[in-house]
Amino acid sequence: MNKLQKELGPKGLVVVGVTNEPDSLVSKDVTKSKMKHPILMIKGEDTDRIYGIQGYPSGYLIDPDGYIVWEGHPGNLDQDWLKEQIDSHAAPPVLPDEWKDINALFAKRKYGKVQAALNKALVKAPDNVELKAAADFITKSMDDKLAAAKSAVEAREFGQAMKLYTEVTTSFDGIPGAEAGKLGADELKKDKTAAEELAAFGKLQEAFVQWRKGELEKAVKAYVGIAKKYPDTPSGKRAAELAESRS
């Protein structure tokens, strides 16, 4: 795990150990085994129960959107596959300390504000390669999101498209071209054929909120309801799959 953190940390992987054991016991073990990655100390058995942990160690890989993409014994994680996953996701650039305020804005995904701060910094340092790369990253992220939204509309995944358009409107506000987010969202709201999928998608997101809170049974019941009510929509089908894998 130390090796993974060292090698893939700069590319955007965060390795986290989770334990509910007493601080003193954990500290001693961390020193002894020279563990370098952060340890999250939790209390009680709830988290282990919600995740359904049956043995230790148990690993989960979570993608940047917060979904589980792999589970198993950490020793069995295919490192080449992991590298591919991480490479396919562009992490925001990290600027030198001089501009650490901009890094903080990046973390909050307020790209409109980041862009404004970058423009200011570029007045003082017009030839700075790192600042230019950061500005390009923002433009590219927005273009990628708008392109993904368009593909989602074509695939009739209107919920996903709406999510992407909304993200462009909220995260990229103030950047030239961001108004395409609002236009796209308005178009979808007017489209009668999109209404069912949008409703199903919204309900599925609500079920995901319950799931994230650890209310797993409630969420599964909601999946079943969504699958039944909206059987012909992409979100209804996803809900059916999620419900079925637990029957």
Add this chain to the structure above:
Amino acid sequence: MKSVLVAAILAVGLLPAAGDAVKVKVGDPAPEMQGTWIDYAQADAKLSDLQGNYVLVEFWRTW
């Protein structure tokens, strides 16, 4: 009426059997975890704080 019944049976069939714990799987949103970082005992830490990155979580014990 018959189709309603079939739908009802299907729906019940999809539910996990009573007493069976629902388990987290690939494709699910990761349930939240809350605690403190070991080196910063005062700081509240949440798994969702790390969203935007790939996160490899390892549940472990010292024994």
